[in-house]
Amino acid sequence: MECQECHQRPATLHFTQVINGDKTEVYVCEVCAKEKGYMTYPEEGYSLHHLLSGLFTSTNENQQNTARQQMSNLQCPQCEMTLSEFKRVGKFGCSQCYQTFEDYLDPIFRRVHSGNTTHHGKIPARKGGDMRIRKQVDAYRDELQRLIKNEAFEEAATVRDKIKELEKEIGGDEA
Amino acid sequence: MTLQQFMNEAISPWMREDGPDSDIVLSSRIRLARNFSQYSFPILADESDLEHISSFIREEYEHQSFQDYQEFSFIPIQKLSPVERRVLVEKHLISPHLAEQDHSSAVLISKNEQVSIMVNEEDHLRLQLYYPGFQLTKALEKVFELDDWLEEKVNYAFDEKRGYLTGCPTNVGTGMRASVMMHLPALAWTQQINRMIPAINQLGLVVRGIYGEGSEAKGNVFQISNQITLGKSEEDIVEDLQSVAGQLIEQERKARNRIMEQSAKRLEDRIYRSYGILAYSRIIESKEAASCLSDVRLGIDLGVIENVSRSILNELMVLTQPGFLQQYAKKSLAPNERDVLRASLIRERIQLEN
Numbered sequence: 001m002e003c004q005e006c007h008q009r010p011a012t013l014h015f016t017q018v019i020n021g022d023k024t025e026v027y028v029c030e031v032c033a034k035e036k037g038y039m040t041y042p043e044e045g046y047s048l049h050h051l052l053s054g055l056f057t058s059t060n061e062n063q064q065n066t067a068r069q070q071m072s073n074l075q076c077p078q079c080e081m082t083l084s085e086f087k088r089v090g091k092f093g094c095s096q097c098y099q100t101f102e103d104y105l106d107p108i109f110r111r112v113h114s115g116n117t118t119h120h121g122k123i124p125a126r127k128g129g130d131m132r133i134r135k136q137v138d139a140y141r142d143e144l145q146r147l148i149k150n151e152a153f154e155e156a157a158t159v160r161d162k163i164k165e166l167e168k169e170i171g172g173d174e175a
Numbered sequence: 176m177t178l179q180q181f182m183n184e185a186i187s188p189w190m191r192e193d194g195p196d197s198d199i200v201l202s203s204r205i206r207l208a209r210n211f212s213q214y215s216f217p218i219l220a221d222e223s224d225l226e227h228i229s230s231f232i233r234e235e236y237e238h239q240s241f242q243d244y245q246e247f248s249f250i251p252i253q254k255l256s257p258v259e260r261r262v263l264v265e266k267h268l269i270s271p272h273l274a275e276q277d278h279s280s281a282v283l284i285s286k287n288e289q290v291s292i293m294v295n296e297e298d299h300l301r302l303q304l305y306y307p308g309f310q311l312t313k314a315l316e317k318v319f320e321l322d323d324w325l326e327e328k329v330n331y332a333f334d335e336k337r338g339y340l341t342g343c344p345t346n347v348g349t350g351m352r353a354s355v356m357m358h359l360p361a362l363a364w365t366q367q368i369n370r371m372i373p374a375i376n377q378l379g380l381v382v383r384g385i386y387g388e389g390s391e392a393k394g395n396v397f398q399i400s401n402q403i404t405l406g407k408s409e410e411d412i413v414e415d416l417q418s419v420a421g422q423l424i425e426q427e428r429k430a431r432n433r434i435m436e437q438s439a440k441r442l443e444d445r446i447y448r449s450y451g452i453l454a455y456s457r458i459i460e461s462k463e464a465a466s467c468l469s470d471v472r473l474g475i476d477l478g479v480i481e482n483v484s485r486s487i488l489n490e491l492m493v494l495t496q497p498g499f500l501q502q503y504a505k506k507s508l509a510p511n512e513r514d515v516l517r518a519s520l521i522r523e524r525i526q527l528e529n
Contacts, residue, residue: 006509006510006511008510008511008514009460009510031510032510078215079216079219081219089218090344091216091218091297091343091344092216092341092342092343092344093215093216093218093219094214094215094216094219095210095212095216095332095334095340098334098337098340098347099334105337105344108344109337109344109347109405112344112405113347113348113403113404113405113406114379114403114406115406116348116403116405116406116407117336117405117406118336118337118405118406119334119335119336119337119338119339119348119349119405119406120348120406120407120408121338121348121349121351121407121408122319122322122338122339122408122409123333124326124333125326125327126326131335
């Protein structure tokens with residue numbers, strides 16, 4: 001059977017349309033089905049929003065009631081997105097939402113990112129000035145422990161001085 | 176316009192260069208999602224805010240050059256016709272999602288088209304950088320420099336715990352998608368790829384067709400990218416992807432050699448038949464064209480076909496998409512008209528080199 005739309009390619013798909021109670025059968029090829037809108041493809045967020053819904057409803061009834069109440073109250077002060085909207089759309093409205101919905105995010109991130117909930121990557125150079133330094137200090141502290149354990153005291157002293165210097169820098173910024 | 180001129184405009188200049196392992200890896204790409212901290216994300220932002228972001232980017236970065244990638248042109252999406260938008264998607268310079276936007280959105284594209292910065296897509300900014308062949312580490316290094324360059328003027332939404340904050344929870348953290356586009360005909364023929372995909376998925380990587388989510392692997396071209404963006408550093412993500420892609424390159428080469436050893440005549444026959452279809456057919460659908468182009472490209476890689484340049488697969492996979500065909504014809508075309516024009520364009524292209 002040939003496609004009813006283009007009359008060129010073989011019809012590989014079959015649709016039943018009901019318009020005002022009238023049933024019509026359509027036989028079309030994949031290309032036309034896509035172009036004429038017989039077939040709709042789920043958006044990128046589709047599976048995620050299902051996942052989110054699943055996470056919110058997987059509690060028992062009592063918890064569900066409390067959760068529902070909290071949900072109806074919880075709203076982002078910056079973009080006014082509510083928790084139930086977030087659950088429906090599966091997308092954040094603004095960066096403030098991350099703080100607003102903080103209590104609900106760990107399980108979502110864990111599922112989406114293979115158990116991970118905290119960032120371990122790049123830190124913006126300008127905005128993350130202090131953060132960068134603090135991460136560096138943490139790294140030096142680990143190194144210091146290692147050096148002390150290995151009794152490399154001379155090197156340890158150098159690292160300790162580096163830490164002091166960096167800590168002074170952060171303190172200076174805060175003052 | 177002659178085909179040669181049209182092709183010159185259709186193919187991004189960087190695509191003409193060969194990179195490492197470019198017999199198998201067509202391109203390496205890194206994309207970073209970034210947002211301004213003071214505005215709502217594009218799905219909720221007011222039109223005036225989006226407009227503000229757009230004009231800020233235009234004023235700060237249009238005509239600016241970023242290192243050796245030449246100066247940027249600012250293209251407002253709203254001003255483009257549907258065909259023009261489609262052409263940008265087919266060249267992978269913008270995402271299908273950006274092409275659909277009715278609100279104020281734009282793209283900054285570097286002259287050699289290696290760098291594009293989408294404005295007001297799902298996130299305020301999506302920085303994208305391509306390299307020919309297998310050069311993920313290089314791409315990462317360069318995209319970081321681009322990111323730092325932008326960050327001098329943009330207040331990024333960033334949180335110490337969650338990293339770069341994005342519209343979708345699937346991008347939070349690094350905001351990074353790294354991907355390689357690979358031509359894997361031998362692994363596809365021998366069905367090995369189907370067995371490998373589940374293993375690749377288990378490593379937090381995704382295998383898709385070339386037009387992203389949901390699209391099938393046309394012409395044996397597969398895109399492999401990271402799924403996880405939170406909890407791993409960018410370098411670690413790239414390293415994982417690099418090692419999996421490296422494995423695939425090795426396996427693909429082995430499979431090619433095996434096929435050559437065991438059934439060279441059959442392979443040669445298949446390659447030449449496909450060449451024949453491309454050189455002589457009068458009507459060709461995109462799927463058949465893609466599969467024949469894949470065979471011919473393999474033929475070039477194996478030295479079976481010698482008078483055609485290696486970039487033919489890249490070129491024609493872009494050129495024979497609906498958007499390009501309509502731009503070439505300068506009118507809208509029904510699917511069957513496209514199949515005719517596609518066949519004639521491919522014939523002409525192959526004759527250019529004979």
